[in-house]
Amino acid sequence: MDKQITITELDFARLSKLTLSEKKLQAIEVRNLPFLTEEINRAAKVESKAIASDYVTMNSKVEVLDPDTKRVMTFQLVYPEEANLKNGKISVLSPMGSALLGYKAGDTISFNVPKGIKKMEIKSILYQPESQGEYTV
Template sequence: MKPKKYPMTESGKHAVLQELDTLQTQKRTEALERIKTARTFCDFREDSEYAAAMKAQAQMEERILLLLDMLENAEMISEKNHFVDSVVLGTPVTFIELPNGEKEIYTIVGMAEADPLNGTISNDSPLAKSLLGRSVGDEVSFSTPGGEMKLQIVAIG
């Protein structure tokens, strides 16, 4: 089975590297200290503080493994605002919601750097899937938890 690819821009890769460094140095040390402190107060069969510290440490280690996998299987995408005639990863797309005409701009990126509040959405999201490969003037629709949403692409790049 092929490993999963993680599309990411250069700035997204930088953010993953920063998070990984923080987890492997500062947070890992803090987690081990928390476990060490919890051990001094407990009967291991009953102590919730120890159990919580162990769970937090395990979750952090899982995140580290995911970040390492993302970096190993990164598929770099361009952040340049070059002219393209269809929606592709790394290029901003402007659309209006139909029928109200509310205008929005998003850049489709990999899940590692998606941040909808700051204008980036994951290529795995229903919105991104409906936009990828489409052109200016195209109307697309997709399902959301609140119902069907319809929009029209007005600019790419």
């Protein structure tokens, strides 16, 4: 069984709505919709004010470690329309983005890539809107 993840009720509501509207999505995002839907449905839901600051929520900026290359990278988890990999913004509908949501610093995530399963370690949460009192970002 997969590790329990935790998301805010607001993220759940917004992402549930997003998963129901498949139009305008790129092919890879459409293929990843079932995974994201499964993840948000199995997640424990908490109020935005109650989520611990070490969890990845929407718009969080995270530092991840690729254990294969030992490379540390920084990404911000965003909605599809804001995604811009050159600026470090990854869509929640991407395989890595869906995998990050709800996990916390110290966790290892797994997601599908063309060559199989990729693992990344969440090193730290550099920014989480809820921990800054931003509950509607």
